[in-house]
Amino acid sequence: METMKMWKLLPVVLILTIAPVGMAQELKKEFIDTQGQESRSAAVKVKGGTMLFLAGHTASQPRPDADLGNFDAQFKAVFEKIANTLAKAGGNLDDIVSMSVFLTDLRYAPQFQKMTKDVFKKNFPAMTFIEVSHLARPQSIMEVQPIAVLP
Amino acid sequence: MTAAKRLAVFVVLYFAPVFQPIYAQNREMVIPVPQSAYSQAVKVKGGTLVFLSGVGPTDEKGALLAPGDFPGQVRATWENMRRIMAKAGGSLDDIVTMTVYTTERRWGETFTDMRKEVFKTGYPSSAFMEARKLLTPGALLEIQAIAVLYD
Numbered sequence: 001m002e003t004m005k006m007w008k009l010l011p012v013v014l015i016l017t018i019a020p021v022g023m024a025q026e027l028k029k030e031f032i033d034t035q036g037q038e039s040r041s042a043a044v045k046v047k048g049g050t051m052l053f054l055a056g057h058t059a060s061q062p063r064p065d066a067d068l069g070n071f072d073a074q075f076k077a078v079f080e081k082i083a084n085t086l087a088k089a090g091g092n093l094d095d096i097v098s099m100s101v102f103l104t105d106l107r108y109a110p111q112f113q114k115m116t117k118d119v120f121k122k123n124f125p126a127m128t129f130i131e132v133s134h135l136a137r138p139q140s141i142m143e144v145q146p147i148a149v150l151p
Numbered sequence: 152m153t154a155a156k157r158l159a160v161f162v163v164l165y166f167a168p169v170f171q172p173i174y175a176q177n178r179e180m181v182i183p184v185p186q187s188a189y190s191q192a193v194k195v196k197g198g199t200l201v202f203l204s205g206v207g208p209t210d211e212k213g214a215l216l217a218p219g220d221f222p223g224q225v226r227a228t229w230e231n232m233r234r235i236m237a238k239a240g241g242s243l244d245d246i247v248t249m250t251v252y253t254t255e256r257r258w259g260e261t262f263t264d265m266r267k268e269v270f271k272t273g274y275p276s277s278a279f280m281e282a283r284k285l286l287t288p289g290a291l292l293e294i295q296a297i298a299v300l301y302d
Contacts, residue, residue, distance in 0.1 A: 007158065028199075032238050040204055045239045045300075047199040098202035100250075100295065106284045128205030128295040130252050131284035147202060 027151045029097070031123045039116035040127035044097040049149040052089050056102070056145040057081045060137050068139035071108050075115050078144050086148060093119055095148040098126040102143040106131040112142070177301060178247070180273040188266035189277040193247040201239045201298040205252070206231045207290045215289045221258050224291050225265045236298060244272045245298040252282040253292045262292070 027049035033042035059068055059077035068074060083093050101112060109129050116124070125146070135143050152160075177198060182191035208216045208224035209231070217223030229243065236242050251262065259279055266274070275296070285293045 007154070010158070010162075030239075032235065042206075042235050043201050043203045043239050045199060045201045051200075097200075098204075098297075106286060109286060126202045126204040128250075128293065129286045130205070130282045130293070133283050149200075 027149065029123070029149070034124055036117075036124070037113075038127075039113045039120070040124045042126070044123075044126050046097055046149045049151055052086070052091060052095070052148040052150055054082065054085055054146045054148065056100075056143040057085070058135060058137060058140040058143045060140065068141075071111060071141060072115065074140070074142055075112065078142060079119055082144065082146060089148075089150065091148055091150040094121055094123075095150050096120070096125045096146045097149050098147040099128070100145040101127060101129045102132050102135065102145070103129065104132060104135060104141045108141070178273070178299065183274055185267075185274070187263045188270065189263070189274045191276065193273075193276050195247055195299045198299040198301045201236070201241065201245070201300060203232065203235055203294075203296045203298070205286070205293040205295045206235065207285060207287050207293040209287050209290070213287065215287055218289050221261055221291050222265065225262060228292060228294055229265075229269055232294065232296065239298070239300070241298055241300045243269055245300050246270075246275045246296045247299050248276045249278075249294050249296040251277060251279045251292060251294050252285060253279070254282060254285060255291065256281040258291065 028047040030045040031041040032045060035041070057078050059074035059081075079093070082096075086092055086095060101109075103109065103112070106129060112129070116127075135141070177196045179194040180190040180192075181194055183189075184191065206228055208227035210216055216227040232246075233243055236245060253259070253262070256279070262279065266277075282293075285291075287293075
């Protein structure tokens, strides 16, 4: 009799153990030490989700008509391209958790930070600014390499 | 074997995969290079990711620490990274990869010597490169890192 009762419990045990496996892991993001003035967080902690590693994006394509000499124009073109890449992967700009920003002139960093405020609606990603001598194309004055985590 | 025993064995075997990740090694240093204190690759499975912004030798207000003193700046940078990692619920040992930007690549050996003192449970993968300029004037290095935490 005792054994019969235990066997009857088996389906319940099985369902309870399978339940967490079947459930998709929920994405949890925590933004640490966000500095609104610099439009960045010191760190972003992420559990779950799907990672997306983006290439370095520059303002060269698909807008050959863009005024590449102008910082604001390059910024807009770069983030348009990044948004496009993210959209193709099923995400959007708010999914970015980290960005490496390579500039040929770091004096543009404050302008980059200012324009970044309009890119992210809720939280700012981790960000690193580096000045480099040259980028792949002579007209490029910035290259942005993001990492995103999609829900 | 009684039905009860068979049931017990079945339940134990059934649960085994659920507990397996807890016991499995979830971080593996691939081809460690101890003389330069880094690994050619670090293999990780699962866990919580922490993306850090570039960290340099600055105080809380962003003012430069240890001007002109490379070892002093390295120590200040580790301290800042330690503080951010603690806020994220981890430590420097949880770092799996770092990109180290320096303004003078001759500091490479000093840097790797100092990295040996910090990482005790295996070396992260790493890239070391000379940047033309860093965001904080006078900073000789900046480190961008990614860490993985386990519950």
